[in-house]
Amino acid sequence: MRDVASASGVSPATVSFVLNGVSDQTISPATRQRVEEAARELNYVPHGIARALREGSSRIVLLDLDPLFRGGGTESYVRGLEDELAQHGHVLLVHHDSAASRSSMQAVIDGVRPRAVISLSGLYGPERDAADDGGRVDGLAAHSAVQVRHLVDAGHTSIAFALPDGDRATRLSAARLRFAGESARTLGVEPPIELRLPIDPTDAGARVTDFLARQPKVTAIATFDDVVALRLLPVLRTLGIAVPERIAVIGFDDIEYGAFSTPALTSVHIDAEGFGRTAARRALGLDEESTSPAVPAHVIQRESA
Amino acid sequence: MRDVASASGVSPATVSFVLNGVSDQTISPATRQRVEEAARELNYVPHGIARALREGSSRIVLLDLDPLFRGGGTESYVRGLEDELAQHGHVLLVHHDSAASRSSMQAVIDGVRPRAVISLSGLYGPERDAADDGGRVDGLAAHSAVQVRHLVDAGHTSIAFALPDGDRATRLSAARLRFAGESARTLGVEPPIELRLPIDPTDAGARVTDFLARQPKVTAIATFDDVVALRLLPVLRTLGIAVPERIAVIGFDDIEYGAFSTPALTSVHIDAEGFGRTAARRALGLDEESTSPAVPAHVIQRESA
DNA sequence: TGGCGGCACTAAATCGAATTAGTGACGCTC
DNA sequence: GAGCGTCACTAATTCGATTTAGTGCCGCCA
Known part of the structure; x- marks a missing residue:
């Protein structure tokens, strides 16, 4: 960011303002353009770790996936999650929760400070205290x-x-x-x-x-x-x-x-993809949890019933 | 960490030395014990993001998984990877590389700054420029x-x-x-x-x-x-x-x-689990790449051949 | 012409750990 | 008893972004 700043003759703060479109700052169109161009030129990509440190959490959403959930539409669910998150500048990472590493989940959370955790693992117990799954259950x-x-x-x-x-x-x-x-x-x-x-x-x-x-x-x-x-x-x-x-x-x-x-x-x-999308939107706090999603199911009628 | 420091009456630097077992620092046994106890008491967990910022990369190893690789021992492979990484204080996260988000991989890498990336996706093309897969190919x-x-x-x-x-x-x-x-x-x-x-x-x-x-x-x-x-x-x-x-x-x-x-x-x-373990060790630079792993395969003889 | 407000920025603090360059105290030697 | 080395620490910087609190300048009004 410092490079972009000096390349465009402004301070790092200004670069941040321009690149993040901070609304309560006035930036002259000329400066804005210079900064944007410099960023493109140097193909600057924000350092996710640094950003996460400052913001308190990374732009990662963690999916805690039990081997239990092999198949059964989980592939589509993941796709839906990922797509929707990408649309909002976030990224989906999956923690495969093998029995041996059950305890590692906490380590993962401490390690990546995810924006949200979607846990399908604990979802069918009596407690249901896990994060919102987009209504999949x-x-x-x-x-x-x-x-x-x-x-x-x-x-x-x-x-x-x-x-x-x-x-x-x-x-x-x-x-x-x-x-x-x-x-x-x-x-x-x-x-x-x-x-x-x-x-x-x-x-x-x-x-x-x-x-x-x-x-x-x-x-x-x-x-x-x-x-x-x-x-x-x-x-x-x-x-x-x-x-x-x-x-x-x-x-x-x-x-x-x-x-x-x-x-x-x-x-x-x-x-399942629809549930994934809903889960993503809820994880980012874009949807109300209360609005029940109308993700439909229908019978594919063939010969066996 | 500051809390631990003041609780044990030392500076944050000392806490870091104790908790990371820095070898070229001499710490008196008494201090060491006080710090360790305070850390346990306050159940301090290092902030992965801060550490990653300082160290240049997080303790995450990223597996770039194509839907292509469903089945075929991939589940065991992942388990092997995860277990072996956990043994060295690292964590495996999987990026499910759906066609739509092919480009998101770079975003993920910039976002998490992984210690290593294991990519099975590009592995079968003519170039083979992806990271070491533990000899799985x-x-x-x-x-x-x-x-x-x-x-x-x-x-x-x-x-x-x-x-x-x-x-x-x-x-x-x-x-x-x-x-x-x-x-x-x-x-x-x-x-x-x-x-x-x-x-x-x-x-x-x-x-x-x-x-x-x-x-x-x-x-x-x-x-x-x-x-x-x-x-x-x-x-x-x-x-x-x-x-x-x-x-x-x-x-x-x-x-x-x-x-x-x-x-x-x-x-x-x-x-496949063995390949996962090898891949993990190589990703962390613990094994030489050259030493070809002796992960064996054998025929399960039943009736069809 | 002094004062006030808004514009367009900048300086500096901050996040939490790791790390380098010290520093004070003590013991030992000549 | 001056000087040196070791021990056991600490102060301060760093990583790269975000953000708060300013700051200088210009224009305008009284």
């Missing part, structure tokens, strides 16, 4: 409702909810199951019955056979996400269970491969 | 060789290399194809013939039928990764092509689901 509830409603509208009254077996995504899938239960209740049907699907297709087949024997009234399965649905479909096929005639299946996320399964997977499309 | 070449050698050792002399159709991962898959070609040549067989596999299984079936009609001598297919292999297997099954009898298939990455396909997928296991 609330959206999840609303979107679970869309999934269940599609089945109920089609006449199903006894529904199962399939989620992955093992402890990889327990908190998130527990939340989804809860949301599904709530919306079922609102729609006047029984809450979905939990069906944990093992990874091994043989085990899964046994599990499904057993499940359907115990729950003969079940005619539809909503799944945790499309990945589960795409594992479920071949299992049902091997068992000779017709989809959607005997059992209807609806996924969640609308991933690419869903269109190519047999039968093609009906799913719920979620505008 | 070179590893990729070596590991491609492992994949091809397994087939050659089993007596195959005419090999295909299956990669995803579409332009999502072109640069990376082109590199893999090249590496496979090189190792085939070294082993004295013809370089693998490219087979692009469309996502739609029907299209894929047609493509494979056509391919095998044109290349009747092909008896084995090495794939870009396990995901491609897991798409290929059902396609071959539908076409009535016996695996591994008529066509052997070997994947790459050793993902979890590979053990549960029919037939179970033979694959190459890669220690």
Whole structure:
């Protein structure tokens, strides 16, 4: 900045005023132009660290991402966040919160002094004290409702909810199951019955056979996400269970491969990018938290439900 | 820091000396202890931004991650990086380099002044001017060789290399194809013939039928990764092509689901976490770049090859 | 012609740590 | 007992921007 100042024959303070467009300072057009030109000439870029020191926080927004959140629209969510932040001169950085480094989050925060932290990690616990996620969790509830409603509208009254077996995504899938239960209740049907699907297709087949024997009234399965649905479909096929005639299946996320399964997977499309944008705007304090975002979800109707 | 200084009755400089263990300063044990205690008491954490300003760069290492690198061991790679960096007081932050924000990378660098940047994005172009990746690319070449050698050792002399159709991962898959070609040549067989596999299984079936009609001598297919292999297997099954009898298939990455396909997928296991650790050590200048890391790959022999 | 207000800037403090150049006190030697 | 060296610290500068409190100059009015 000092170089720019001396190149344009003014003081560093003036350069700062010009480059930041400080409104309560009067700068003559001539000076303004000289400074701008000098800055361009020397291709000056503000030193983010110095600025952060003075301002108290950097222009970085931190996303605390649990491996839990692989897939499930997170990629789009990140894209939305990043784009929107870039539009306001901020930058998104992701901290991948592996179990080993759980404690490192504080170190990261102390190290970068981010403008805001968006934490998806602690979001599904009972406390919900993490930063605002752009309504993505609330959206999840609303979107679970869309999934269940599609089945109920089609006449199903006894529904199962399939989620992955093992402890990889327990908190998130527990939340989804809860949301599904709530919306079922609102729609006047029984809450979905939990069906944990093992990874091994043989085990899964046994599990499904057993499940359907115990729950003969079940005619539809909503799944945790499309990945589960795409594992479920071949299992049902091997068992000779017709989809959607005997059992209807609806996924969640609308991933690419869903269109190519047999039968093609009906799913719920979620505008994760929109949630990302909202989260960004809220993190920067541009939107009111209270205004609930109208990020819609809709059913992608294909063959399986 | 000033608080710690006055609490322990010394100057800020002394606090800095104590807390950073500056070696060419003599501090009396008594003082040292008083300072350390005061720091603990006030739970003082160094202000990363201020430190970064003084030192010229922050204790952040930036990973520039292209969506290209979804999967394929990247998750483990990140874990390895993060763990190793944490061990040396550094922190990993990931910049998700979406196409829209390609230009934002410079902004990020100016904003955080990272200690090092590890860029996987530009790594497969002809220039290779990006930062050291811990030998992951070179590893990729070596590991491609492992994949091809397994087939050659089993007596195959005419090999295909299956990669995803579409332009999502072109640069990376082109590199893999090249590496496979090189190792085939070294082993004295013809370089693998490219087979692009469309996502739609029907299209894929047609493509494979056509391919095998044109290349009747092909008896084995090495794939870009396990995901491609897991798409290929059902396609071959539908076409009535016996695996591994008529066509052997070997994947790459050793993902979890590979053990549960029919037939179970033979694959190459890669220690991506090890590459991450190496990349971290190199980024911090702890290892020589020249010492080639002995991060091994080995074949996970199952049924498909 | 003295005083006042506004314009267009500048000087200097500030953010929090790291670091260089000292400084006072003490011990030791000749 | 003057001089030197070591020990155990401290004062003050630095990093690069932002920001507050001025300052000099000009014009205008009484």
